[in-house]
Amino acid sequence: MVNVMSLEGIHVDVHADAAALPPCPDAPLPSDCCGSGCSPCVHDLYQKDLEDWKQLCRNLRDGSVICDSFSNDTIGSARHIFPHKYTAFQLISIEKITTDSYLYSFKIDNNGSLNLKVGQHIISQLIRDDGKPISRQYTPVSEMDAVGRFEVIIKLYENGRMSQLIKKWKVGDMILWRGPFGTFSYSRNTCKRIILVGAGTGIAPLYQVIRFVLSDGDDETQMNLMYASRSFSEIILRNELLDLTNYWNFFMCHYLSNESNRLGKKYRENVEFRKITKDDVKNEIQKSCLVGTKLLICGTKSFNKDMINCSRDLDLLESQVFTF
């Protein structure tokens, strides 16, 4: 028997063409959508993948594309994590790194990689006690080409809805993730200087960018990080950032808004015992030519708004400013 599948004008002889056609993307399950307005929603992503798949089938049938075999990559999905459907990853370790933040490591089967691009994040979905799904975004801090595992740093909020569920995670649990997402793009030496302004867990995408630039010996971009935390004990990735200041092109200053121990500073650390002000950011930006400077921002909503206003006061172009 020959199965014929009809998709809006595409007639696919499944029996005859099975080996020659890419797999149709899987539709998300009703439980994959948490109904809380994620951007992008699993259903939008599925529609996009389905359109891409239909187009590919059309091209194959009219001969404008010739392919011997297909993997999921052919229709735009990453190998181990997918934007429109959740995949379960095993939690393999939990490490407390500040008073309220933890480093969670997950196993990627078959020594696989998430294949993230710099600055991208992923979304986790958990099920609340009332049976309803809840999802939140997190930015991996592991190397983007790390194989076999990925890591996220998550700050747990006392009354946070997701935080309450994450607190219950145990090593061995299988946790749902989808992604990657994010529109940030970067190419080496496309600007002379990057000012990175972050607060709290907002360090995660900024850290990705810093390591990405520093790992490229041919990239001569200079980076200045202004990082706001409440106190020494709440600084995320403190030692890692200090190590990176050994590079000729990376400079940073911690801004601590609620620290009484002025002696807690480590050798070679720059620390200001106050909040970051708009003037701090303006002064830093104006230290070199505005053309060729980029401003990257990641913090709370109000923090981001203040920093964007700074950039407007200095007439930075929209293309020079990116908010994660």
Ligand SMILES: Cc1cc2nc3c(=O)[nH]c(=O)nc-3n(C[C@H](O)[C@H](O)[C@H](O)COP(=O)(O)OP(=O)(O)OC[C@H]3O[C@@H](n4cnc5c(N)ncnc54)[C@H](O)[C@@H]3O)c2cc1C
């Ligand atoms: C693109 C993106 C990447 C992110 N990456 C990370 C990451 O790597 N690590 C991480 O820990 N979080 C990250 N977040 C934030 C994360 O998605 C959640 O918002 C956070 O974990 C709080 O969720 P919750 O349900 O526990 O708290 P909610 O129930 O949503 O909020 C509880 C309380 O905490 C406050 N709150 C919530 N989020 C923040 C915040 N970010 N800063 C200050 N106050 C806040 C709220 O105002 C509220 O009072 C990211 C967010 C985005 C948009």
